[in-house]
Amino acid sequence: MTAATPARTGEAERGTLDKAADENFPVAPFFLPRAWRDDLMAVYGFARLVDDIGDGDLAPGGADARLLGVSPAEADDRLVLLDAFEADLARVFDGTPRHPLLRRLQPTVRRRGMTPEPFLGLIAANRQDQLVTRYETYDDLLAYCELSANPVGRLVLDVTGTSTPERIRLSDSICTALQIVEHLQDVAEDFGRDRIYLPAADMKRFHVQEADLAGKITGASVRALVAYEAQRARDLLNEGAPLVGSVHGRLKLLLAGFVAGGRAAIAAIAAAEYDVLPGPPKPGKGRLLREVGVTLRGEG
Numbered sequence: 001m002t003a004a005t006p007a008r009t010g011e012a013e014r015g016t017l018d019k020a021a022d023e024n025f026p027v028a029p030f031f032l033p034r035a036w037r038d039d040l041m042a043v044y045g046f047a048r049l050v051d052d053i054g055d056g057d058l059a060p061g062g063a064d065a066r067l068l069g070v071s072p073a074e075a076d077d078r079l080v081l082l083d084a085f086e087a088d089l090a091r092v093f094d095g096t097p098r099h100p101l102l103r104r105l106q107p108t109v110r111r112r113g114m115t116p117e118p119f120l121g122l123i124a125a126n127r128q129d130q131l132v133t134r135y136e137t138y139d140d141l142l143a144y145c146e147l148s149a150n151p152v153g154r155l156v157l158d159v160t161g162t163s164t165p166e167r168i169r170l171s172d173s174i175c176t177a178l179q180i181v182e183h184l185q186d187v188a189e190d191f192g193r194d195r196i197y198l199p200a201a202d203m204k205r206f207h208v209q210e211a212d213l214a215g216k217i218t219g220a221s222v223r224a225l226v227a228y229e230a231q232r233a234r235d236l237l238n239e240g241a242p243l244v245g246s247v248h249g250r251l252k253l254l255l256a257g258f259v260a261g262g263r264a265a266i267a268a269i270a271a272a273e274y275d276v277l278p279g280p281p282k283p284g285k286g287r288l289l290r291e292v293g294v295t296l297r298g299e300g
Contacts, residue, residue, distance in 0.1 A: 028040040028041045028044065029253075029254065029257065031250050031253060032250050032251075032254060033250070035111075036159060036160060038108070039108040039111070039112065039159045040156065040159055042101075042104045042105045042107075042108040043105070043108065043152075043155045043156070043159060045101040045104060045105065046089075046101060046102065046105050046119060046122070047122055047152055049064070049085075049099070049101050050082070050085060050122050050123055050126050051122075051126060052064075053078060053081045053082055053085060053126060054078060054082065054125075054126025054127070054129045054130065055126075055129075055193065056076075056078060056193075058081075062075045064081075064099070065081060065084075067098050067099045067100070068081065068084040068085055068088055068098060068099055069084055069098060070084050078126075078130050079127065079130055082123055082126055082127050082130075085099070085123060086120070086123050088102050089102060089116065089119055089120070089123070090116070092105055092106045092109055092119075093109065093116060108159070112158050112159055112161070113158075114155070114158050117151075118151035118152075118154050118155050118158075119151070119155075121146070121147045121148075121150070121151040122147070122148065122151050122152070124147050125144065125147035125148035126148075128144065128147065128148075129195065132144075133194050133195045133196065134195075134196050134200060135196075135197060135198075135199050135200065136199065136200045136201060137199050137200075137201050138199045138201070138202065138232070140199065141180075141197060141199055142176060144197075145175070145176040145179045145180070146172070146176075148179055149175040149176055149178060149179035150171070150172040150175045150176060152175055153168075153171035153172065153174060153175040153258075154168055154171060154172075156171070156254075157171060160247075160251050160254075162247055162251060166246070167243055167246060167247075170239070170240045170241075170242055170243035170246070171240065171243055172240070173236045173237070173239045173240030174236070174237060174240035174241075174243060174255075174258055174259060174262070176236055177233040177234075177236035177237040177240065177262050178233075178237075178258065178261070178262045180197075180229060180232065180233040180236070181230070181233045181262050181265045181266055181269075182265075183197035183198070183229075184226055184229055184230055184233070184269055184276060185265065185269065185276060185280035185281065185282075186280055187213060187222075187226070187276050187277060188213070188216075188276065188277045188278075188279070189280075191210075191213045191214065196210065196213065198213075198225060198229065202225060202228065202229065203225060206221050206222075206224050206225040206228065207221050208221050208222050208225050213277065215277065216277055216278050217277065218274065218275040218276060218277040218278070222274075222276075222277070223273065223274035223275065224274075226269065226274040226276055227270070227274045230266050230269055230270065230274070233262065233266060234263070234266050237259055237262045237263055237266075240259070241259050241295060241298075243255055243259075244256045244259060244295055244296065244298075245298055252296070253292075253296070256292050256295040256296045257292060259291075259295045260288055260291035260292040260294070260295045261283075261288065261291075263291045263294075263295070264283035264287045264288040264290075264291045265281075265282070265283055267283060267287055267291070268281040268282055268283040268284075268287070269281045
C-alpha cells in the first residue's frame with residue numbers, strides 16, 4: 001500500500017467529521033462529558049465515512065481509497081471500498097487499522113467493550129444500497145433500517161453504558177423514524193442516485209409513479225404519500241420517546257435532542273406542505289429547541 005501523506009490523511013478525516021454540523025440531531029453536544037463526546041465523534045466518524053463510501057461522496061483525490069489499500073484502478077468501485085473498509089474494521093478489534101477514522105475508533109471500542117456487530121450492520125446497509133434500489137413494502141424498508149439506522153442508537157447506548165433490552169427496543173424505534181425522516185427530506189437527492197426509499201406498495205396506493213419524483217414540482221399525490229410516511233415516522237418517534245424518561249442527567253438531554261430533531265424535521269416537512277422535491281425542508285433552531293422542551297417534559 002502506498003502511504004498517504006499526513007496532510008491528505010488529516011484532510012480525509014476532517015472532511016468526514018465536518019459533516020456532523022449538518023445532521024438533524026446533535027452528534028456530540030458540548031454539555032456531555034468530554035469522554036462521551038470523544039467516543040461519540042469516533043462512532044460518528046465511522047458511520048459518516050461508511051455512508052460516504054456507499055453514496056460515492058468521498059473527497060476527491062482518492063485519499064480514503066489509498067488509506068484503505070485500494071488501488072487507483074478500483075478506487076471508484078464502492079463494493080471494493082466497502083470490502084476494504086470491513087477488513088480495516090476487523091483490525092480495530094485485532095490489530096492496527098489503516099484509516100485514521102478507524103484508528104480514532106479503536107480506543108472507543110476497547111474502552112466501551114463494543115462488539116463488531118453494529119458496525120458490520122452499517123457496512124451491510126451500504127453494501128445493500130449498491131444492490132437494492134427499491135423497496136416493495138414498508139416491512140422491507142424497516143428491515144433495511146435495522147441495518148442502516150438502528151445500530152447507531154445501539155452504539156450510543158454502548159458509549160454511555162446504558163444498554164438494556166428495553167432501551168434497545170425504544171432506541172430502534174427512534175432510529176428507524178430518523179432514517180425515514182431523512183429519506184423523506186432527501187427524496188429528490190436519492191432519486192438522483194437511482195434510489196427510492198418510498199415503499200412501492202405505498203406509491204401504488206397513492207397513485208405515485210417514479211416519474212413523479214423526477215421534477216421540481218411536488219404533485220398532490222406525492223405530497224399525500226410523503227404525509228403518510230411522515231405520520232409513520234412520527235408514530236415511531238412517539239413509540240420510542242419513553243427512552244428519554246428512562247435515563248437521567250446529560251444523557252437525558254442528548255436523547256431528547258435525537259427525538260426532538262426528528263420531530264422538528266417532520267414539522268418542517270409539514271410546514272412546507274410536504275413539498276420535498278425542490279430540496280429538503282429543514283427546521284429552524286427555535287423549532288428544535290421547542291421540541292426539546294416538549295420531549296423533556298414528556299408531552300409529545
